[in-house]
Amino acid sequence: MSILYDTDKSLKERVAASLDDDFKHNAIKTAQEVFYVGRGKLVAEMEGWEDLRRHAVEVRNHVTENLDYYVKKFATNAEANGYIMHYAPSGDDALWEVLDIFEEHGASYAVKSKSMMTEEVGLNEVLEETGIKITETDCAENILQTAGSKPSHIVVPALHFDREAIADIYRKKRGYEGTTVPEEITHYLRKILRHEFMEAEVGIRGCNFAVAETGSVTLVTNEGNGRMVDTFPKIQIVFVGIDRIVPDLESLDTMMALLPRSAVGAKMTAYFSLDSGPAGPGEIDGPEEVHIILMDNGRHTLANTEFEDMLRCMRCGACLNICPVYRHITGHGYGSIYPGPMGLVLTPGLVGYDDIDNMVFACSLCGACSEHCPVGIPIHDLIREHRIKIVEEGKNHAIEVPIFKALELFWSNVPVYKAGMVLGPPVMKALAGGGDALDASSAWIPVVKGWTSTRDFDVLSTKRFTEWFKNHEKLPTEQPKQNEEGGEQ
Amino acid sequence: MKIAFFPGCMVDMIYPEIGIAAVNVLERLGCEIEMPEKIVCCGQGLINSGYREENKAAARMIVEAYDTPEYETIVSLTGSCMNAIVNDYPLVFKDEPEWLERAARLKTKFFEFTDFIVNELGVTDVGAVFNDTVTYHKSCHVTRLLGVKEPPLKLLENVKGLEYIEMAHADRCCGFGGTFSFKQPVIAGEVVYEKCQTIIDTGANVICGADVPCLMNIKGALGRMRADGRLDRDIRVMHIAQILDSRG
Amino acid sequence: MALGKKTLDDLLNPISKQLEHKGVAENVELPEWTFKAVRYTDGLSHDELVDMFAAEAEKVKVKTYRIKADGLAACIAGIVGAGTPDDGEACSVVCASDERFAAAGLYDTIEGEGLVNKLTIWDNERGQENIDDALVATYGITYATAGIAETGTIVQPTSATCGRAISLLPLVHIAVIDASTIKPTMLEIMEDIEAKGEKLPSQICFISGPSATADIELVRVEGVHGPMYVNYVIVE
Numbered sequence: 001m002s003i004l005y006d007t008d009k010s011l012k013e014r015v016a017a018s019l020d021d022d023f024k025h026n027a028i029k030t031a032q033e034v035f036y037v038g039r040g041k042l043v044a045e046m047e048g049w050e051d052l053r054r055h056a057v058e059v060r061n062h063v064t065e066n067l068d069y070y071v072k073k074f075a076t077n078a079e080a081n082g083y084i085m086h087y088a089p090s091g092d093d094a095l096w097e098v099l100d101i102f103e104e105h106g107a108s109y110a111v112k113s114k115s116m117m118t119e120e121v122g123l124n125e126v127l128e129e130t131g132i133k134i135t136e137t138d139c140a141e142n143i144l145q146t147a148g149s150k151p152s153h154i155v156v157p158a159l160h161f162d163r164e165a166i167a168d169i170y171r172k173k174r175g176y177e178g179t180t181v182p183e184e185i186t187h188y189l190r191k192i193l194r195h196e197f198m199e200a201e202v203g204i205r206g207c208n209f210a211v212a213e214t215g216s217v218t219l220v221t222n223e224g225n226g227r228m229v230d231t232f233p234k235i236q237i238v239f240v241g242i243d244r245i246v247p248d249l250e251s252l253d254t255m256m257a258l259l260p261r262s263a264v265g266a267k268m269t270a271y272f273s274l275d276s277g278p279a280g281p282g283e284i285d286g287p288e289e290v291h292i293i294l295m296d297n298g299r300h301t302l303a304n305t306e307f308e309d310m311l312r313c314m315r316c317g318a319c320l321n322i323c324p325v326y327r328h329i330t331g332h333g334y335g336s337i338y339p340g341p342m343g344l345v346l347t348p349g350l351v352g353y354d355d356i357d358n359m360v361f362a363c364s365l366c367g368a369c370s371e372h373c374p375v376g377i378p379i380h381d382l383i384r385e386h387r388i389k390i391v392e393e394g395k396n397h398a399i400e401v402p403i404f405k406a407l408e409l410f411w412s413n414v415p416v417y418k419a420g421m422v423l424g425p426p427v428m429k430a431l432a433g434g435g436d437a438l439d440a441s442s443a444w445i446p447v448v449k450g451w452t453s454t455r456d457f458d459v460l461s462t463k464r465f466t467e468w469f470k471n472h473e474k475l476p477t478e479q480p481k482q483n484e485e486g487g488e489q
Numbered sequence: 490m491k492i493a494f495f496p497g498c499m500v501d502m503i504y505p506e507i508g509i510a511a512v513n514v515l516e517r518l519g520c521e522i523e524m525p526e527k528i529v530c531c532g533q534g535l536i537n538s539g540y541r542e543e544n545k546a547a548a549r550m551i552v553e554a555y556d557t558p559e560y561e562t563i564v565s566l567t568g569s570c571m572n573a574i575v576n577d578y579p580l581v582f583k584d585e586p587e588w589l590e591r592a593a594r595l596k597t598k599f600f601e602f603t604d605f606i607v608n609e610l611g612v613t614d615v616g617a618v619f620n621d622t623v624t625y626h627k628s629c630h631v632t633r634l635l636g637v638k639e640p641p642l643k644l645l646e647n648v649k650g651l652e653y654i655e656m657a658h659a660d661r662c663c664g665f666g667g668t669f670s671f672k673q674p675v676i677a678g679e680v681v682y683e684k685c686q687t688i689i690d691t692g693a694n695v696i697c698g699a700d701v702p703c704l705m706n707i708k709g710a711l712g713r714m715r716a717d718g719r720l721d722r723d724i725r726v727m728h729i730a731q732i733l734d735s736r737g
Numbered sequence: 738m739a740l741g742k743k744t745l746d747d748l749l750n751p752i753s754k755q756l757e758h759k760g761v762a763e764n765v766e767l768p769e770w771t772f773k774a775v776r777y778t779d780g781l782s783h784d785e786l787v788d789m790f791a792a793e794a795e796k797v798k799v800k801t802y803r804i805k806a807d808g809l810a811a812c813i814a815g816i817v818g819a820g821t822p823d824d825g826e827a828c829s830v831v832c833a834s835d836e837r838f839a840a841a842g843l844y845d846t847i848e849g850e851g852l853v854n855k856l857t858i859w860d861n862e863r864g865q866e867n868i869d870d871a872l873v874a875t876y877g878i879t880y881a882t883a884g885i886a887e888t889g890t891i892v893q894p895t896s897a898t899c900g901r902a903i904s905l906l907p908l909v910h911i912a913v914i915d916a917s918t919i920k921p922t923m924l925e926i927m928e929d930i931e932a933k934g935e936k937l938p939s940q941i942c943f944i945s946g947p948s949a950t951a952d953i954e955l956v957r958v959e960g961v962h963g964p965m966y967v968n969y970v971i972v973e
Binding site: 027030031034045046047048049051052054055058059062065066067068069070071072075081085086087088089093097137138139140143156157158159162163166182183185186187189190193194197198213214216222223224225227228230231232242247248249250252253254256257267268269270271272273274275276277278279280281282283284285286294296300301303304 | 742743744745747748749751752753755756757758761762765767768770771772773774775776777793797859861864865867868872887888889890895896897898900901902905922923924926927928930931936937938939940941942943944945946947948949950951952953954955956958960961962963964
């Protein structure tokens, strides 16, 4: 998989498919509520939350402004820790480096802990094509891999399957014989995957934050699969995005105070590991050889542009958990591994506008994402900024241009507006069959039919407010009651 | 107090009764209201669809009409349009310093209708009487983007006879989003139906708000739900100004 | 088709160019930060921090024991002596090699009283056998270096005498922690590490409760790839 998937379907088709799947979009709604309520409680009890956010913003911005310096500093210090560095300006560079590592060791079996960066470059497919076995070890990712499905949520990616479906997948593909109880299925996964962790030659993982000062990489998990990947395979490959870097351990603490709270409504995850090199002298477990793939893949093009705030993103998913659109169309509606509000900014930022269909218009600009973003990204403003860029670059649909040009004229020209307001109301009244609103039967009228496919549309009034205002008689003043704080009058 | 009034084009085109109610309320509170002649629309549908350049003509017209020394206080009846003027015009005019400066000046003079009554006039009881159950949609532009949270609730609290019932997720978007409604009607429909369900679940007979476009969207969806049987009673959709204008 | 191996400069040059930097700066000082967050541990006494640590740990499904130093061996013997949590069968134990455990008489108590089938004390001379023992052990016992009150977290570095497997493979992880090492938040831990300025261990793991997932229908299940149960023994 690369960033975009299901590109043979239009946004409209993907949305329709998501809406048809009641279980799927109800599961996402429930997840939203669970995470959102959890987050809300923790934030409310934390007096310093806003200052923490502001501090995170200043830290992340400082890194972005000096990104070349911090990339170099991290790389230098990581190398000093004994990490073997590989530099990947592009996703293809990253793939070649990984293939080289496998080839060099003659390795053919890997376990992986969930990593968006590897999804971004389509690592699994490439490895499998060359005959390398790669097992996803996060429960949800393993379910998706076994089922051949795609993530519907970035934190809990397999929510679109119910317990029956999941049990069935393992019965058919792995010979599972247990019940559909989540606990039993999970413990079955514990058993079968434990064996794989011990057998695999290579462990592949991501990195939530990389620390420039200490050359460290970190991993935030709950299940412990990240720790298993980080402990038993003798060779390890760590994918690090150039936008994961924090200056030092203090700023790492700031990010970690924000991340689990924002992501899943918890103060901390079960495991947070800070790794600073391969296994040390005398250590029996832990990797003997660790390769860091430091990857850009288009991220730097966001720096020093309208979109640079997006480089602060820490992939917590808080914006997904509040988005009124995401809750209905789910991750699958967007057709990007980065869905929801953050995805609408990041996806076109990384892949451009040619192949994204109407994706950036799947947003009402309600601003809930921006309000909840722990690192203060004005997400909805950036989504609109993409729309502006699309028009500026002439990548909008030719068919809509005359409509907007007409609106430009109508909304800025009093005589045209007045003429329209003379002609419009009776025409609409007639279209509404003499009623006050256009109902479902008006589906044949261009432009308006979009609206009337799902809602009635009130007809234009024959009486105009501005006309009334000119002629109305002013009401006398009444003595109002003052509120207690008073105020000027 | 002398004020300039900004109704928003939907009030002029579709819902004059909302504008009339607001003028009544403000005049009873002693406001001398003026309104410029040459206004049409803030044009936010253009920039929100990516047509920044095309938004300039409408924006210039609004700035020209309201940025005059005579107007020291401008009251907006619609949160969404006001948000466009105070928060989006800087982006519309980002390459035109002169207009940018005028837009910035305008920003300091603009007040949302309920915010103006409560925080500028210092009034929380306008003497309204409204004998019914009411729920309030905390629209995105008024609540989140303009930060007007308390004033509408304070005003409703002091309306005699009014029983307020809070809906679940009152500050969740109704799915209007301007051209989003037309470009993505299926998604917008899902969002507004869910909003309507939370309204229906309160059992209130009236849904009110301070943002005209949301009310149009909610009214359109409730109408459709009533027609196809998903709703089995009438729920009135009103602007908060109409409730504050009511005398029982 | 080989693209040719990329160098650090290949990665850095486009970034510098995008930032309109002439080249990568020799040194960039951290600015004076404008914002510092109030943490809700601010102003608490150490005793209150220890209480908070225990309370937060319980919230994340950790069973806590608060004991005096001389009660360490007895406390742990009591836990492991009860056998496996589900059926009480006698089981085996893998334990970090730590002078403090020896001094407290822990090894002698467990072995001497024949409480368990097997006690493995981590010994790097024995290589893979340690891991094989950890795979079948019911209990893994470690000595944490610090605790975090805000989140009920223990700080567990890896070393030659305390492998990663001990706190990862067994069904139950027992972490011993000195109350005096409990800090308000992760920030103090990070500051301590930076103040020491030593080379960091290959891994410091911050552990907050049993391994868990909610991947199937959001139902919380404990005991995924790591321990199903975690106990903290807080030595006051």
